[in-house]
Amino acid sequence: MAEGTLGPVSLSVFGAALKVAAKELLESFRDRQTLLYTFVLPVCMYPALFWVMVQGVLVVQGQKNARDVTVGIVAEDSTFEEARLALGTEDDEEPSGGAVATVRLTPEPAADEAERQAQMQAQMQAQMQALLEQGGDDAPDAIVVLPGAVAGTEVARVYFDSTNSRSEIARERALVSLASWADDLRTKAADERGIDPEALDPIVVRSNSVAEKKDEGALLLSLMLPMLLVIMSVLGAFFPAVDLTAGEKERGTAETTMLLPVPRTAVHLGKILAVSTSAMIATALNLLALGLSAGHLLDQLSGASGGSMVVQLPVGALMSVLPLAVLFAFFVSAMLTGVASLAASFKEGQALLGPVQMVFILPAMAATLPGLTLNTTTAWIPVVNVALAFRAMLVGDVQALPLAICALALFGAALLAIWFSIRLRSNEQVALAGETLSLGKLFSLLAPSKS
């Protein structure tokens, strides 16, 4: 009998493959993990997480919109009033957003022609930086220098500090207002001459950041490092949490551990401590490796992209992050250890912790939102608070009260997670379960007993 004609009905290779595939799919879709990853996560969890992120972005955007900023204007007498009207707003004009106040600035005049030429570049930059950093209620967040206001200025320039979120907001609003004003001026000029506005050269507006290169590097690190610290901590805790719980069941040593002549709480705490230690070691080693290799890489990248920012790992700031990092490691480790305890095997433990780690990592991305800062509200939100606190510490912009709230909230979260983990693991059905427990079962285990 020829191959492929085993019975009365001949099966082609493709037909046989389809039948095999159908059986494999049937088996796969009867597997809880496959169902979770194929249907539940795409349909429910990730949209929910991204919805939360979008809401977060909207909140941040709302906060940005609501901020009042001050724009300094450097202009000739003839254009100042018009510029003030174009750039400035009053509170009642912008009910949904923050107001833009304007202040007139007068740079020191250049003494001679040589100095006037120099003023175009370095001196102007330095003078604007000094004005932006002067502090006080009337201090500008960004400065608009109009053409002709200073010797040699042919284009409109917006000076701002790229490492300062208020200055960024002021720059964005100034650019929008300048674009609109420039269009009006162009249309008006074209009307006066009776020509098409497109025939006139557009008014050029440029942005200049007065931030020093090392501050820009610090900003970049402050955006990246908090998220990396959180991810490193979570990944560092991931495998030990599975190994010491579900892995122990798989290896047949869970019952051996239950026989240890010490209180069960001590056993559970010991496991959480071991997972936390792994998380901290992994975080420290990752940071070390990052310090040795990534600083140079980021220098190269910033150079390749046209910038020349200076990127250095802030060792001192990282040391100050340590106490919060330790608390966070306990929080993460206790949560992951508790959840992994529900699994009966290493593979199932990995599957269970996959979505859980996203619950930690996605909120940590909040630290990359430039407008979101650690304040007395955000300091209460788990994970978001620690990421923002890390960022505040890395840029040296720490306020005592939000930081204290963050530490308190993190301490509370860590205690709660440890309680959750111990309570879960103390349940003999969780400790000895031969199969992974469902969420429904988890809730019934955690619910207060009626008896």
Added chain:
Amino acid sequence: MTESTNPGHGAAIFADGLKKTFRDPQRGVVEAVRGVDLDCQPGEIYGLLGPNGAGKTTTLRMLSTILAPTSGRAVIDGIDVAKDPLEVRRRIGFLSGSTGLYPRLTGRETLRYFGKLHGLEGDALEASIQRAIEDFDLSKFADGRCETLSTGQKQRVSIARAVVHDPPVLILDEPTTGLDIMASSDMIKFIESRREAGRCVLFSTHILSEAERLCDRIGVVYSGRMLAHGTLDELRADTGKEWLEDVFLALVQRADAEAVVTAAGASASSGESDA
């Protein structure tokens, strides 16, 4: 420590109406053990005999504090398992098919870990480890990771782990299951040696020859209940059978018949009340 005033008249192991129910998502409430009574004296070997699923393992897990009894009372060496499970764990050595060795530790590290947690330290700890290594002939592989050991070697390390603190009570769940002839023989010798040392040994098995050879008394467990217990001669007298296999089958058939009568009675009284 919770000392009982009269726990089973000096029994090393005493259980009275021990019950265990589980809530299973598929099967609902499962009564794994429905009221087991037993007592085991120091220097005695007591065998729990029963088929798979009879409730032997659950009973032993309750006695060793791995599971908490749903109701009833169990006392080990004078300590109530529900009131002071930690002290009970200090006084027992427990061994079963599911008390595996930590694969990444060596045999010596395993003994040191358990010894330390049992409160041994310094010279006393080292002496206990050395004694266990000599008693169970572990010297050739005591420093190899447990994951690299053969089944027989693992079994010997497991026994040493269970008795490194020289407990007065030893609880063994089907200790010879899965072992080859040599390892089984070693295990039987070990159980006999514990009796000679005046220790109490409670073990479960479904291997009748083992029970006949080793046990001073035998308890027959079936469907979560203790059907009968006593010496082999007492069980023979009770059933009128000579061989333990026949004794066991007679007890099981008697229990099944009683269950049918009870069910019929319950059905009849239910019918009367409906009418």
